[in-house]
Amino acid sequence: MTTSAAAGPRTDAFGVDWENWHSAQEARLSAPHGFLAITALHWLTDTPQRFSDAPGAWSAGPDGVLVSLDDGEELVIDGETVRGEHRFGIIPERGGIEAIWGDAVIEVAKRGGYDIVRPRHPGNSLRTEFRGTPAYAPDPKWVVEGRYVPFEQPRPTTVGASVEGLEHVYEAPGRVEFELDGHALGLTAFPGKTPGSLTVLFTDTTSGVTTYAANRVLQLPPPDPGGAVTLDFNRAVNLPCAYTDLATCPLPPAENRLPVAIEAGEKIPHERNR
Known part of the structure; x- marks a missing residue:
């Protein structure tokens, strides 16, 4: 297996940090019992x-x-x-x-x-033939400062799934607001993987063109006491459904369909271009 980098090896600190992060992301995905091993x-x-x-x-x-x-x-x-x-x-x-x-x-x-x-099963061909995920070259311009606006009460939010007819329900604690290319934008956030962190599912105008059509996901650190939070779209990644039809991934809520091109993060996997 090889990791598909956005370009040649980076030497700048920002690029090296991104490459280390992306290598770890790829390692989790292609682990012996990761999602690519599902039969x-x-x-x-x-x-x-x-x-x-x-x-x-x-x-x-x-x-x-x-x-x-x-x-x-x-x-x-x-x-x-x-x-x-x-x-x-x-x-x-x-x-x-x-x-x-x-x-x-x-x-x-x-x-x-x-x-x-x-x-x-570790021997599943999707895993053993994995070539890495193509991605845009990391660029500091896609690191955006935003503001977290909590809801008075978490809002039960129903979203669709990559499996037709299936639905997921999440308790959305709030919304992240930010500006990009002169556009005032916002994303409904779901709880993240660690206490206080946030997860946002989104699509944008690259979806279905250079990035996976159904969704991408971005993990956000806990906002500071004033609500400030950083969105690094270079770290927008595919969910498992981008690689295999054997996943039940959630789709973004309607309000998370961004009317701009986020030319950052992971692109359509090789597995979907066969």
């Missing part, structure tokens, strides 16, 4: 089903997910080997449990109110 997206029902890329018969009901393993089949969950019947219990929305099966990981999760199983 299928199985939707569970109350009828037990067997799958070619996972052991056991799987079902889901009011009490959560159940797998029934045949003789000779086993999974390792939280360091414990399980055989026979195993109940995963009720998995919370956007939650998940990883069960080890040989060199594979069987992800058991809930997305959009549905229980799913997504096996992750």
Whole structure:
């Protein structure tokens, strides 16, 4: 696997910092059990089903997910080997449990109110043939200072998904306002990966042209006490659905469709240009 840089190696501090960040981003994506290792997206029902890329018969009901393993089949969950019947219990929305099966990981999760199983096999061709993600050359002009405006109360916000008919609901804590090329713009923000941080999903006029059509995502640090926050669009990245149809990624809320060209961050993956 190789990392697809925006240009040749950078020597300036800004470019080197970006390249280090992007290399780490690519490493997470292409890890042995990262998203590129997913071989299928199985939707569970109350009828037990067997799958070619996972052991056991799987079902889901009011009490959560159940797998029934045949003789000779086993999974390792939280360091414990399980055989026979195993109940995963009720998995919370956007939650998940990883069960080890040989060199594979069987992800058991809930997305959009549905229980799913997504096996992750290191030998999946999408992972082994990964060439890296093309991106715009990093440029300080795309580092924008903004202002975070919290809502009086978090707003439940329903958005679509990369899977038709699926919806995601997030509690939006506020909005980030900023200016770009003379345009006053704003983005509804969702909670980030760490306390106080924010996540924004967006599209812009490059979407479907040079960048992935459905969405990109930008992680923001916690705003300072006065609400100041930095948006570095050089670090706008693709969600997993940009690479594989086996993802359930959220789409941006309508107000996050920006009427400007954000010529920064990751471009359409090679996998979508085949």
